[in-house]
Amino acid sequence: MNKKMWIVSLVIALLSLAGCSQENSNSAASTTTKQLIYGMNSEIEKINPVLDESQEIDTLLFRGLTKPNAENEVTPDLAESWKVSDDQLTYLFALRQDATWQDGEPVTARDVKFTFDQIRNPKTNTPISGEFNEIASVEVIGDYEIEMTLHRPFPPLLDKLKVGIVPEHLLQGEDLNTTEFNQNPVGNGPFKLKKWDADHTIILERNEGYYGTAPKLDEVVFKSVPDANTRILQLKTGEIDLALVEPNQLASSKKGDPYSVHEIPTADYRAVMYNFDLPLFQDKRIRQAMNYAVNRDELVKGILAGKGEAAYGPLQKSWAGTSKTEGYTYNPQKAEQLLAEAGWVKDQQGVLTKDGQRFEFELVSPIQDTVRVALANVVSEQLKPFGIVAKPKPVDQHAIKYDGEEALIIGWGSEFDPDDHTYRLFHSDEIGDGQYNFGSYQNTKVDELLLKARTTVNQDERKAYYHQFQDELTTDPPYNFLVYLQALYGVNENVSGISMRTLGHHGFGVLWNIEEWDKKVK
Amino acid sequence: MGRFIIKRIVESLFVLIIGSMLCFAFIRTLPGDPAAAMYGDQLQKLSDADRLRIIENLGLDESLPMQYVKWLGQVFQGEWGQSTISGVDAATVVAGSLQPTFLLLLSSQFLILLLAVVFGVSTGLKHRSLYDHVVTIISFIFLSIPPFWFALMLMIFFSVYLGILPTSGMGNGQIRYILLPSLVLALAHAGYFLRLIRNHIIITKNSGFIFALKARGFSEWSILKKHLLPNASIPLLSYTGISLAVSLASSVVVETIFSWPGLGRLALKSALAHDYPVLLAIIMLSMVFVILVNLLVDLLCAWIDPRLRNQVLEEGK
Numbered sequence: 070m071n072k073k074m075w076i077v078s079l080v081i082a083l084l085s086l087a088g089c090s091q092e093n094s095n096s097a098a099s100t101t102t103k104q105l106i107y108g109m110n111s112e113i114e115k116i117n118p119v120l121d122e123s124q125e126i127d128t129l130l131f132r133g134l135t136k137p138n139a140e141n142e143v144t145p146d147l148a149e150s151w152k153v154s155d156d157q158l159t160y161l162f163a164l165r166q167d168a169t170w171q172d173g174e175p176v177t178a179r180d181v182k183f184t185f186d187q188i189r190n191p192k193t194n195t196p197i198s199g200e201f202n203e204i205a206s207v208e209v210i211g212d213y214e215i216e217m218t219l220h221r222p223f224p225p226l227l228d229k230l231k232v233g234i235v236p237e238h239l240l241q242g243e244d245l246n247t248t249e250f251n252q253n254p255v256g257n258g259p260f261k262l263k264k265w266d267a268d269h270t271i272i273l274e275r276n277e278g279y280y281g282t283a284p285k286l287d288e289v290v291f292k293s294v295p296d297a298n299t300r301i302l303q304l305k306t307g308e309i310d311l312a313l314v315e316p317n318q319l320a321s322s323k324k325g326d327p328y329s330v331h332e333i334p335t336a337d338y339r340a341v342m343y344n345f346d347l348p349l350f351q352d353k354r355i356r357q358a359m360n361y362a363v364n365r366d367e368l369v370k371g372i373l374a375g376k377g378e379a380a381y382g383p384l385q386k387s388w389a390g391t392s393k394t395e396g397y398t399y400n401p402q403k404a405e406q407l408l409a410e411a412g413w414v415k416d417q418q419g420v421l422t423k424d425g426q427r428f429e430f431e432l433v434s435p436i437q438d439t440v441r442v443a444l445a446n447v448v449s450e451q452l453k454p455f456g457i458v459a460k461p462k463p464v465d466q467h468a469i470k471y472d473g474e475e476a477l478i479i480g481w482g483s484e485f486d487p488d489d490h491t492y493r494l495f496h497s498d499e500i501g502d503g504q505y506n507f508g509s510y511q512n513t514k515v516d517e518l519l520l521k522a523r524t525t526v527n528q529d530e531r532k533a534y535y536h537q538f539q540d541e542l543t544t545d546p547p548y549n550f551l552v553y554l555q556a557l558y559g560v561n562e563n564v565s566g567i568s569m570r571t572l573g574h575h576g577f578g579v580l581w582n583i584e585e586w587d588k589k590v591k
Numbered sequence: 592m593g594r595f596i597i598k599r600i601v602e603s604l605f606v607l608i609i610g611s612m613l614c615f616a617f618i619r620t621l622p623g624d625p626a627a628a629m630y631g632d633q634l635q636k637l638s639d640a641d642r643l644r645i646i647e648n649l650g651l652d653e654s655l656p657m658q659y660v661k662w663l664g665q666v667f668q669g670e671w672g673q674s675t676i677s678g679v680d681a682a683t684v685v686a687g688s689l690q691p692t693f694l695l696l697l698s699s700q701f702l703i704l705l706l707a708v709v710f711g712v713s714t715g716l717k718h719r720s721l722y723d724h725v726v727t728i729i730s731f732i733f734l735s736i737p738p739f740w741f742a743l744m745l746m747i748f749f750s751v752y753l754g755i756l757p758t759s760g761m762g763n764g765q766i767r768y769i770l771l772p773s774l775v776l777a778l779a780h781a782g783y784f785l786r787l788i789r790n791h792i793i794i795t796k797n798s799g800f801i802f803a804l805k806a807r808g809f810s811e812w813s814i815l816k817k818h819l820l821p822n823a824s825i826p827l828l829s830y831t832g833i834s835l836a837v838s839l840a841s842s843v844v845v846e847t848i849f850s851w852p853g854l855g856r857l858a859l860k861s862a863l864a865h866d867y868p869v870l871l872a873i874i875m876l877s878m879v880f881v882i883l884v885n886l887l888v889d890l891l892c893a894w895i896d897p898r899l900r901n902q903v904l905e906e907g908k
Contacts, residue, residue: 112860114674114676114677115676115677115678122630122631122633123633191644191648192648194626194629194645194648194649194675195629196629196630196631196633196636196637198641199636199638199641246648246673246678247673247678247679248678251677251678252677252679267687267690267691267761267852268691268760268761268762268850268851268852269852270760292760292850293850294759294760294850295847295850295856296739296759296847296848296850298743298848299743299746299758299759299848299849299850302743302746302747302750302751302758303758303759305751306750306751306754306757306758308757308758308759308760435634438632465622465623466623466627466634467622467623467624467627467634468622469634471635479635480632480635502638502639502640503638503639503640503641504638505635505636507635574632574633575632
């Protein structure tokens, strides 16, 4: 009996080995194809730029009116040129006339109108509708001419218009949330869908009818690899060419591995947001003191494994940013001095008190985000010697009330126009339901400068306003800016083209210049 | 026999209805909702107005009992609703991951039985020998190491170091893709089965009728084949039925690590994204599956063992 069983298992083992060798010979045919395999942490459920905010595959299939360049400046894409009215409320776009959908139909102004109407349609379940709130109307002027009217001036509009345009002739009358188009997309971009496998792997092939620069790659494969450790192993075996890498995985890369890790800057920062409804935070000397009390280099080293940098303001990665020397550096003496000036003295337990009130507040972080939880813990530790009790309170992210917590680790930062994540965060008009000034920060000088910067056309003048704005943020801080994150991408050595453009949150946008990517094949 | 089956089916229907009610209510108590899931890590951008709008679009603004009644009515018409993340019919989504999970469970169950019979019988026969101890210790080690760690070690050895097996994915269904995941799943469970068989062999081999058979000069082989194995097969079969639910649960971990596009991974993903229609479809399907297999196991046992058969017939009356 035993012997027989051994024989059976041996046969099975042999059979499976036979299976291996058979498969190897099959895949040999594809080695001449220039194929980039991207290992993603999530699965692609649907491909429709109207329904998603940050999905890399969308930009390969669907192009928008504009696109960013290496410096994150707006450049023409489907829109050849545009004219902005003096009051900055009307945008007139001229579309290029050689762009076609992958079924041969031309891309026209009607598609553009349809796309933005769908994004703003209340029946559409999309997380991006908020980005286009300022659009009042979109009107077709001619086949290749379109006019957009805004409620108020909104400089980041042009950046936002990189959102992919969808074909009206295929989607008219369809329910955008459930249409089969989302699994069988017809786009206008450099690649088109070749195959959507049962195991959720998506293979794109070059779109020969693309109006722009023809991509060098033949195929781009989006493969879902949900486990971070598995992704590293697949980079090592060469099963995937590109993947996000976690800072704690850097140590596992060895010499001789077929991939290298690229550290790409992002505009994504983390900060402590103060809630100004709390009387404790009213005195700006208190907030200045906390700024001096936090050792940001330690945060970068300890929490981000050195992969990031100290944050001093919201525009550090922008052309409108000031140099970081003007921001806060770790200075315990100054912190103590400011706290004393504000009238806070340590009691017997070493906690600051003033008029019988202890310097105590809750510091909330979303429990799902380990980096934010760690930041809350370390910041709390760093403030302790000064007699400040910041109680870290990790909360399920769905239970966080963004405008209701005492203090909170927040993440913002836009790689686009400096107006994008400043006006909406720090202007006093933006306080209230659904708007992003969660902490109710109010500063008339900041309001004035942001409005001027928003409504001025001349770039040098805008820059000057933003510099003054950042100075004012330093004297009257709305946040305690902590760190900027870096995106770490593992890239196979045979692959070239990855750029150092400052990316968005979670390293989004790495494939922005996919036309220039290339792969050496043996 | 027929009445026995009818009785079991009626029982199962009750289990399904009550189970579905509990699940329906329970998954709603998880913090978060489909609108929040849509925003992902940009959750802070979701305003209350937008949340209400999306919830309303998805028909989740009605009272929970009302939603349940509607859902049940749809299900009786074969409508499972649409996934809130992809917009595809929930039935289609679930059907797509059925085959991979079925393959994985089948192959790991095959490995489990193979390992359990080979080592269970041999250790049972050589009770308390050095070989018995070694196998026991090894099986305990496999029982206690966490599958996610074991999976990574296997990947490092077979895929990175030896370079003969793919780390993950399903390829086009070639055997080499299924080897590692089914091995991890099998080794994590084989220990229980092995002990079960071993203990049964030990008990049975010391019983009087075996001594009698030996005394009459029957060969060891024929005793094993005709008496020891059939006796051990009953507990083995009923345990297979019970362990199926456990295997389904651990497939969540294994499928995630090996990027295996099966039901376990779908369940995890749907739970995280609050994709209620898909999640409910998976839960109902798993319940039906486990109930059916257990029914089948009972019938098989009755078919093998005359004592159980009489019991079943009694119950049917």
